[in-house]
Amino acid sequence: MKFFPFRSDASHAFCSGVSQKLSDMDEHEWDALVSDDNFYNSYRWLRGLEHSLGATDVLSVHGSAGLVAACTLWEGDQSPGMFFLQDCMAGVRGPWQEGFLWLGGRRNTHNEIPCIQGRRRHQALAELGRCALEYAQQRGYAGFVMPYMPYQAAVEFADAIGGAVVLHSAQASLEVPDTGLAGMMASWRAHDRNQTKSEIAAFRRMGSRVEWGVPDELDDSVAADLITQNRSRYGGMQDREWVQGILAGQRKSGVSYFGAAAVSKRDEDMTALAIFYRFGATLHLRYFGANYSLDLNDYRYFVLCYYEPLNYAAANGLTKLRLSTSALRAKVNRGAKIEPQALVVKCADEQQICHSEAKRHNHRMLREYQDKFPGHLSRDWELVGSQQNPTN
Amino acid sequence: MSKNNAGQFNELATLYEDTAHWPFRKEIEIPSVLQAIGDVEGLSVLDFGCGTGMYSRWLKQRGAGRVVGYDPTKGMLNYARRRAEKESPGISFVTRLSPDLIGQFDLVLAVHVLQYASSGPELQDMCADMVGLLRPDGRLLTLPIHPSYDPRRSYYERYGLRLSADDLQKPYVDGGGVRIRLCKNGKQGSVFAAYWSAASLERALGQAGLRSLKWRELDAPECAALGQAPKELHAYLQKPHSIIIEGVRARDPQ
Known part of the structure; x- marks a missing residue:
């Protein structure tokens, strides 16, 4: 010294x-x-x-x-x-x-x-x-x-x-009530509450469930495949290898330590995933991916990106959910501010x-x-x- | 702490954190404080003026239950939050003391805080805030500037620290200005503090409801005897710039 x-x-x-x-x-x-x-x-x-x-x-x-x-x-x-x-x-x-x-x-x-x-x-x-x-x-x-x-x-x-x-x-964001989704729904009009209830019910009816884990436990190639399917659907140009490289970089830098992955499954098949990052009191949604070859009308996007993370955030003491810049109408309809x-x-x-x-x-x-x-x-x-x- | 006093720390987070590796802190202050604190397993702890949160992290890692770091300086708390979320998750850091924290803690630690009270009433308020956070029988440990510190500005320089009294002729006057400068590897920063005598500190803590006050000199706990401490630390050990005051919140504050 x-x-x-x-x-x-x-x-x-x-x-x-x-x-x-x-x-x-x-x-x-x-x-x-x-x-x-x-x-x-x-x-x-x-x-x-x-x-x-x-x-x-x-x-x-x-x-x-x-x-x-x-x-x-x-x-x-x-x-x-x-x-x-x-x-x-x-x-x-x-x-x-x-x-x-x-x-x-x-x-x-x-x-x-x-x-x-x-x-x-x-x-x-x-x-x-x-x-x-x-x-x-x-x-x-x-x-x-x-x-x-x-x-x-x-x-x-x-x-x-x-x-x-x-x-x-x-950019859309949600203030997370202490009681999570229930608290959020309590502030909505009956129509919006019913819509959310029916979407969650449809998700369950199709035999889908949500499991939370950490990104380090995911198989990068499977995650990259689902994310790429979603990006391609909305005009994204990056291929699976590019996404896989990004996830590998995150693993190496240690940023995946802050990650949380919500995965929807039917039986043992992964049908979709959403990857979030906790930082301070905020939960940031970054990636959504889905297997679109499965023709499921089970609202997995909304369940994984809005409903489940509200409960996850509340349970982990997080007060804000950041939902990025796309699909603002769908986000607003589920309580987000722009x-x-x-x-x-x-x-x-x-x-x-x-x-x-x-x-x-x-x-x-x-x-x-x-x-x-x-x-x-x-x-x-x-x-x-x-x-x-x-x-x- | 006044807003001005808190604001002077905004740029100093990294330099302050670095001081944990400087010999006078690493070999003397930190082990002395941790030894004085003892077992924290399951205790609720508030780190008053937590700065970069170093003590908060260590106490959490040593098994403390609820740990809250309080510091009014946003620049310090940003550092504390970012580092703790990687190394010691579960600590909450706050910029103000909300009423729901009052009377909640087994231990309040306030390292290098009381010297930032710039007036007698502010010192009294600060002590009242610290003691008010404790449960009855809860302990406060605080480290003000040592009432007998060496006011010659060159004395601590070899340790990366310079304390200079505004009035070198009268360095031991209550509320007298003391400039504290830190310097290492070309980085440096300085803050303004105030000197408080032993009598003033005891009076303020006593009026706040603290009992069984004990003064503990800093030493080198890793060494069996002070003489066995590394030679370069001897001068510091003879005149440490800080001292531990410890006390217990009375059950029935007078």
């Missing part, structure tokens, strides 16, 4: 840098900056991606006592989909066909910057943004983006770096994005969601509304 001489009090400035892999960083130091909701930027999740897909560069900002902000980098997808910038920015003019640097974990549908709390948080975010822009410019990118941010986190980050906030997605998600963009050439146009776009999206999901929007949407006022 080496004790260096004490430095003067003036040495409180931040310094930033780029690492070529996450393993250059200390796990506990990184995770100290990660809040309960930010699971997909936690160390083990990102290390899992590194094991599966290869290392990416990492931006870091250090203060005199250690790491104060950091994030991993990637390039987004080059074909249409959830991580294709032209799709994310549809409706807002800008150079989106050019290359942009992406901040956050690869294919993350929830991103926040791992960053210190307290009075220097704003400064730390600003320094990370400065470092990201410098990195982007040196490598010929037109700027950088961080997608799928909770709206408040996006506003905070954009404010620190002088970027623009563009709504582009929404939260706005935004992309923060910073162009190297400031002229290339019109902030007032981004605000108009956000306002249109707010209206659209208010029309589609009245009574089911989280309070963050009120903030979106208040930000549209030109005086704000």
